[in-house]
Amino acid sequence: MNKQFNQFRFWAIGLATSWLALFVLVPSLMVLVTSFLTRDADFLIQYKFSLEGWKSVFDPTFISLLWDSLSMSMITAVICLAIAYPFVMCLMGLPQRWRGIVLFLLIVPFWTNSLVRIYAIQFLLGKKGLINEALQFVGLIDKPLDMLYSQFAVIFGLSYILLPFMILPIYSSMERLDFKLLDAAKDLGASASQRLMRITLPLTLPGIIAGCLMVVLPAMGMFFVADLLGGSKHALLGNVIKNQFIQTRDWPFGAALSILMILLLSFMLWLYYRATKMSNREGGINDSNF
Amino acid sequence: MTGCQPLLQLSGVSKTYADNTVLDALDLTIYDGEFLTLLGPSGCGKTTVLRIIAGFEKEDQGQVMLDEKDISILKAEHRPVNTVFQSYALFPHMTVYDNIAFGLIMHKVPKADINERVLEALRMVRLESFAQRKPHQLSGGQQQRVAIARAVVNRPRLLLLDESLSALDYKLRQEMQIELKRLQRQLNITFVYVTHDQEEALSMSDRIVVLNKGKVQQIGTPREIYETPVNLFVARFIGEINQFDGHVVRRIDDKHVEVVAEGADWVVKTDYPFAANDKVHVLLRPEDVRLTKPELAANTVHIEGHIHECNYKGKTLDSYIRLSTGTKVIASEFFDEDDPDFDYRLGQKVALQWITGWEVVLPYEQTI
Numbered sequence: 039m040n041k042q043f044n045q046f047r048f049w050a051i052g053l054a055t056s057w058l059a060l061f062v063l064v065p066s067l068m069v070l071v072t073s074f075l076t077r078d079a080d081f082l083i084q085y086k087f088s089l090e091g092w093k094s095v096f097d098p099t100f101i102s103l104l105w106d107s108l109s110m111s112m113i114t115a116v117i118c119l120a121i122a123y124p125f126v127m128c129l130m131g132l133p134q135r136w137r138g139i140v141l142f143l144l145i146v147p148f149w150t151n152s153l154v155r156i157y158a159i160q161f162l163l164g165k166k167g168l169i170n171e172a173l174q175f176v177g178l179i180d181k182p183l184d185m186l187y188s189q190f191a192v193i194f195g196l197s198y199i200l201l202p203f204m205i206l207p208i209y210s211s212m213e214r215l216d217f218k219l220l221d222a223a224k225d226l227g228a229s230a231s232q233r234l235m236r237i238t239l240p241l242t243l244p245g246i247i248a249g250c251l252m253v254v255l256p257a258m259g260m261f262f263v264a265d266l267l268g269g270s271k272h273a274l275l276g277n278v279i280k281n282q283f284i285q286t287r288d289w290p291f292g293a294a295l296s297i298l299m300i301l302l303l304s305f306m307l308w309l310y311y312r313a314t315k316m317s318n319r320e321g322g323i324n325d326s327n328f
Numbered sequence: 329m330t331g332c333q334p335l336l337q338l339s340g341v342s343k344t345y346a347d348n349t350v351l352d353a354l355d356l357t358i359y360d361g362e363f364l365t366l367l368g369p370s371g372c373g374k375t376t377v378l379r380i381i382a383g384f385e386k387e388d389q390g391q392v393m394l395d396e397k398d399i400s401i402l403k404a405e406h407r408p409v410n411t412v413f414q415s416y417a418l419f420p421h422m423t424v425y426d427n428i429a430f431g432l433i434m435h436k437v438p439k440a441d442i443n444e445r446v447l448e449a450l451r452m453v454r455l456e457s458f459a460q461r462k463p464h465q466l467s468g469g470q471q472q473r474v475a476i477a478r479a480v481v482n483r484p485r486l487l488l489l490d491e492s493l494s495a496l497d498y499k500l501r502q503e504m505q506i507e508l509k510r511l512q513r514q515l516n517i518t519f520v521y522v523t524h525d526q527e528e529a530l531s532m533s534d535r536i537v538v539l540n541k542g543k544v545q546q547i548g549t550p551r552e553i554y555e556t557p558v559n560l561f562v563a564r565f566i567g568e569i570n571q572f573d574g575h576v577v578r579r580i581d582d583k584h585v586e587v588v589a590e591g592a593d594w595v596v597k598t599d600y601p602f603a604a605n606d607k608v609h610v611l612l613r614p615e616d617v618r619l620t621k622p623e624l625a626a627n628t629v630h631i632e633g634h635i636h637e638c639n640y641k642g643k644t645l646d647s648y649i650r651l652s653t654g655t656k657v658i659a660s661e662f663f664d665e666d667d668p669d670f671d672y673r674l675g676q677k678v679a680l681q682w683i684t685g686w687e688v689v690l691p692y693e694q695t696i
Contacts, residue, residue: 216415218415221384221413223434224384224403225405226482241421
């Protein structure tokens with residue numbers, strides 16, 4: 039039986055490993071190689087070494103684009119955090135049974151394709167969209183607001199799509215918080231805001247960091263959100279990469295950008311790993327005993 | 329030690345969850361400087377009393393007075409009361425020092441005083457060299473001491489301890505019991521200790537409050553509770569006790585009545601105004617039972633029975649006797665070093681007696 043299990047393990051792990059090697063590692067290496075090749079108008083690339091692709095990466099116009107993309111992602115994370123944290127605090131006030139139902143309701147819309155939902159936001163924010171119509175109806179505005187095809191619209195769309203990715207990690211860290219600690223803080227004279235700042239926030243910090251990463255990282259790449267809601271002006275890193283491959287046909291530059299993005303995201307994941315490891319060592323919530 | 333000044337008064341305090349009455353019109357006075365223990369089985373409401381005093385729960389009815397001021401309306405963070413939690417509830421992200429300083433910072437004590445008072449508290453619980461450790465780097469007993477230091481550093485009028493020793497192993501618990509008594513004497517703070525462990529209650533308290541089903545059963549010194557329980561619940565909950573059911577035959581004088589129980593006539597001492605034919609319980613602690621050979625007791629009142637089981641307990645020999653009426657009795661006897669034959673065979677016939685006045689006589693209770 040043990041032998042059978044060993045064989046099963048060999049095939050299960052082997053299959054997964056080869057799948058990943060074939061469809062993740064090899065293509066990534068191909069992208070890496072492509073970034074060092076020469077651009078060609080007819081055949082896309084020439085098999086000749088070149089640093090042109092990487093040179094474009096350090097072009098000032100591109101750097102400012104990268105900065106725009108990063109700042110939009112970070113604003114999205116801040117907005118998601120501002121909504122998610124109070125939301126989770128309210129959620130914890132509900133009985134256990136209700137929490138599951140609320141979280142379920144939160145997830146349900148996300149089973150619909152996100153592209154479809156972005157189209158829905160287009161209708162919502164448009165000149166004749168629901169929001170403008172409603173505001174005009176109650177008489178708050180005379181002319182429809184210009185909301186679509188702006189940075190606001192992109193951030194609105196990203197925040198909507200990515201909100202659950204902020205809520206879930208915060209919820210899981212809040213759930214592990216020992217509520218006796220809040221009683222203890224209250225007992226020692228801490229007001230509600232002092233309990234939040236000194237106990238709840240520090241102890242749910244790993245969840246906050248995880249949530250921010252899970253919002254910032256995908257936000258950089260969601261080119262369809264910027265395409266549909268931002269028009270041509272407000273591009274994300276993902277849009278720039280997509281354009282290099284499909285429109286400008288500068289594959290080495292596109293490949294170099296992809297590699298840059300992978301490095302950037304890996305660096306953030308590493309930071310997160312370090313942060314959680316540190317907070318675990320400094321007294322996580324579960325290892326109260328030696 | 330027990331001052332006569334009442335510190336905290338609960339009057340008519342009731343608490344109901346859903347339709348489960350946890351506290352039923354509870355009256356309780358806690359005196360300044362005493363070590364009071366709330367003792368009872370789990371679910372008797374003792375922790376709820378603590379949580380109401382601390383301000384974590386609001387009483388449905390009744391009044392909580394501290395120093396003759398109503399504190400019912402005061403939030404937990406504003407009450408001059410501190411709690412040592414069962415699970416310690418130390419802040420895992422703070423050092424021992426910061427844990428202890430927390431209450432002082434919250435109360436805006438000047439910085440220079442904070443340092444001095446934290447160090448003093450650390451000295452008191454003998455953890456000076458652990459100030460910069462995190463709670464997870466401490467043993468259970470050390471965490472316990474930090475929890476106590478964190479509470480007493482605020483110099484509360486009242487310190488509440490919620491089954492604070494129950495997570496420790498037997499030996500450590502004994503040491504901490506002595507430590508707690510020492511701290512209480514040294515600090516002269518009123519302690520209210522909650523436990524379901526009767527041994528702990530007896531050894532630490534100035535007074536014990538026995539609670540059951542949200543009602544006070546008896547309040548008294550450990551000695552009063554153990555030696556003169558007022559009802560069957562208290563008698564059975566505190567220590568082991570043998571129970572003989574019988575009825576009064578006649579009154580002898582104002583302190584003594586004659587009772588028939590287990591087929592024998594006994595003269596028992598009682599303060600109750602029993603009359604002839606009243607049904608009573610005669611209760612006897614195992615250590616008050618005298619066992620002798622039947623031939624030695626022939627001329628005195630005794631009950632006969634057979635040794636059913638013997639348990640060697642080190643200090644004592646516990647014998648389980650089945651009387652001819654079927655009642656089971658436990659006798660706990662100290663070893664007599666001068667008597668090498670001190671031992672019983674299983675099945676051996678013995679005579680059971682006790683000294684008049686060592687028994688407790690209670691009016692008959694409908695037992696369910």
